[in-house]
Amino acid sequence: MTIESKSKDFSKQNRIKIHQPDVSKADRFNPRNRIYVRAVDGLWSSLRRRMGWVAMLFFLILPWIPWGDRQAVWFNLAEQKFHVFGLTIWPQDLTLLAALFMIAAFGLFFVTTYLGRVWCGYTCPQTVWTFIFIWFEEKLEGARNKRIKLDQMPWSFNKVWRKTAKHGAWILVSLLTAMTFVSYFVPTREVYIDVFTLNADGSIYFWVIFFTIATYGNAGWMREIMCIHMCPYARFQAAMFDKNTYIVGYDTKRGETRGPRSRKADPKALGLGDCIDCDLCVQVCPTGIDIRNGLQYECINCGACIDACDTTMERMGYDKGLINYTTENKLEGINEKVLRPKLVGYGVVLTVMVLVFIYASATIAPVRMDVIRDRNALYRENNRGEIENTFTIKILNKTEAKHQYKLSVDGLNNAKWIGPDSISLEGGEVLTLPISVAVDPVELKRTITNINIVVEATIDGKQVITTQETRFFGEM
Incomplete structure (x- = not known):
């Protein structure tokens, strides 16, 4: 059989593979089917990790910053006062709080229209805490393949201590998260001293336990279920997307027809594209999708698949960017338009609201x-x-x-x-x-x-x- 006939035969098989669903991934939305996220290194993964740690440290440290005789950020519900550094917001000024939420909403609309779901991939608390929990999982149970084998093994001392250490670490992080969150509403020192000396009010214990369980469940067990089934943002994001919105996209023209080959083989001679069908982009995805199937609402734009694919392309000696941050227009060979009416509209409204908020905050009557x-x-x-x-x-x-x-x-x-x-x-x-x-x-x-x-x-x-x-x- 000639090389040409082999390539035609392989191409035919590969096309069948593309159009027929993979049975092992057909029920990826079933909460019982756990996703084992593979670790990946690269530009976007490194950026996401750094932003996650910065966000986490900011969240933990903020309640400890002093401001006069109180903490800098304190939402004092008992006295109906919200302290944010030198600004004190009273119930009579809650229009400022409403305006702040509106600014956050329009900021999200603006960023989503321009850069897609980067909020989900880089700064959403669900994503940040999930990746922190996965980090502990990798350190204590090993890489993806080891974790899969560990779960399939019968119970032994090795499995027990690793599972116990992992869940113990999750619970400690969840407890720290809960106590920090409560510290935004109750003075920080009172929370930590009273809780550990058993002198705290019953309501404080209730909320600490509640948020501990919520964090442990969301970041440890539910993970992508929150993003896919419970988060409303994934559902209405399509209203803000257009063909010039930056998304994580797979270059079908360059990648297809996909298939394995040796590093020395010429893909053009085999009738293949640059995708070697290694499935690493699927293994590193925290929501378990295959980005090669096109734009999907489950994609959180975290860029993990980009790093995995770039690593593979580098090893094969191909150009990077088979999977990349791009737009639908660019994938179709159409010129991109950065400034468009919807984006400009969101930007103008956001700017006006920020200026009004700054003025109103600076002129609050004492x-x-x-x-x-x-x-x-x-x-x-x-x-x-x-x-x-x-x-x-x-x-x-x-x-x-x-x-x-x-x-x-x-x-x-x-x-x-x-x-x-x-x-x-x-x-x-x-x-x-x-x-x-x-x-x-x-x-x-x-x-x-x-x-x-x-x-x-x-x-x-x-x-x-x-x-x-x-x-x-x-x-x-």
Whole structure:
């Protein structure tokens, strides 16, 4: 048989292999079918690992950073205050928190439209913790093939101690994760000291145990199930993708027809493409897909298959990039368009929202005041013949220091302030103060007069004036 006939026969077999599903991978979405992720080294894997460790360390260290007499980041639910370094967000300022979530959403839309699911592959907590757990798995149970053999072996001392060490490491990481997460809501030192001295509140133990179990289950057992079956992002990402979005793509024109061959063989003479069908791209994929089947919603753009394929191409003496970050247009030989209406739109909205958020954060009023009229009587005439209106004033000191406040009324000539006109509030204190405003009927030009209740204070060397408009009722 000639080389040409052999290559034609091999090509025919290879085409059959491509179009017929592989039975061993047909049910990869079954949660019972475990995916053994193979370790891989390369540019993108190294970048992902470094970003993962940085994200993990940032998460662990942030609650320990001091800021004055408290920790820098503290979501104090008991007192309804969110501290983020020098910024304190009160319930009255929760529109800022909503704006922050909207910025995060549009940021995700912008990045996804341009770079695909890089959030999933590099910075998503599920991915970061999963790869950390896989790292412990590799160190304690060995490489992919050894782990498969270990699971198939009967129970022995070697298997018991390796499994015990692995799950012990997972539980420790999960416990540390849970305690760190709780430390964002309860002072860090209290969490660690009280939990280990058995003096913590029951609710703290509940949440520590809850998040420990959740982390252990998600990163240790569920892994790709979270990405494939539970994460909504994979489902609606198609609405943001277009043919110019960067994805992990397989160059079919260059790679097909795929098939094994020796390093010295000429693939063109055999009628083969550059793909040697080693399946390494499948073995390193954390969601167990074959990127050669085209764009799939399960792909998290982690780039592991790119590194595996580049390593194979380098060994075979072929050009790298058979699998690469690319676009559908580029794969089809069409020029890419970086600037397109959808991407520009997301970018403009994101920029505007960030600027508005920065301005709103920088101009948060240090004093909050609400004025409530007495609903039982619009007005009354006092024993001096004056028209008197009663109000309830609520004043909140939104700073963390004690300040003196001066109260007055503006908008009425010769008005009299009946009640305390100077008060002192501790940091975070709320004062409810009933007061009355009285005026000679001669001064009233109309039945209803718009007036302003004014609060003045000197905070950090600056005079702060807060006003609240209300109405003063006279004789009907």
